[in-house]
Amino acid sequence: MTELLDALRGALGLDEPRLGAGHMALRAVVVFVFAVALVRLGNRRFLGRSTAFDLVLGFMLGSVLSRAITGNAPFGPTLVAGGALVGLHWLLSAVAFHSHRFGVLVKGQPRDIVKDGAPDAAEMRRAHLTRRDLLEALRLGAGIDDPHVVQRAVLERNGEVSVLRRRAEPRVVEVDVRDGVQRLRIELA
Secondary structure (H helix, E strand, O other), rough: OHHHHHHHHHHHOOOOOOOOOHHHHHHHHHHHHHHHHHHHHHHHHOOOOOOOHHHHHHHHHHHHHHHHOOOOOOOHHHHHHHHHHHHHHHHHHHHHOOHHHHHHHHHOEEEEEOOOOOOHHHHHHHHHHHHHHHHHHHHHHOOOHHHHEEEEEEEEOOOOOEEEEOOOEEEEEEEEEOOOOOOOEEEEE
């Protein structure tokens, strides 16, 4: 067992003052497998559509684990630090799940930026969202180029804009029939 550990230490370059390409390649494989295991054990949502809270973990985790590959920090403690970051994210996510106020603090809150076809200038200003940004988000997200056809648009916590269209008013077609037949009224949606 000691021989195996010594061979692994040598392959990873744990006792070397300078790392070679082989050391870094093997470290990259080990760190990759470790990172995948961390993500599987932790909260995986920070890899998808995420809030700033989740993105910070992604950046920090990448930064910390890269040091283990390049040898800029001790290998084992760097992996432990990555695990600590994922554990902290998991813990804070659990607290946010149980406490709405804490969730708003770390994840933010959605903002209604269009209500009944009218952009809300105050909410847009708070979110640093220009009218051009709004129009772009409506075009990209819902294929809409006019806010007047929007019932509600929300700037979500992940930065995307979700859009609910206004329901179209039904068209009424009235048909008069002569010679004693009553009028027929048809609503087209």
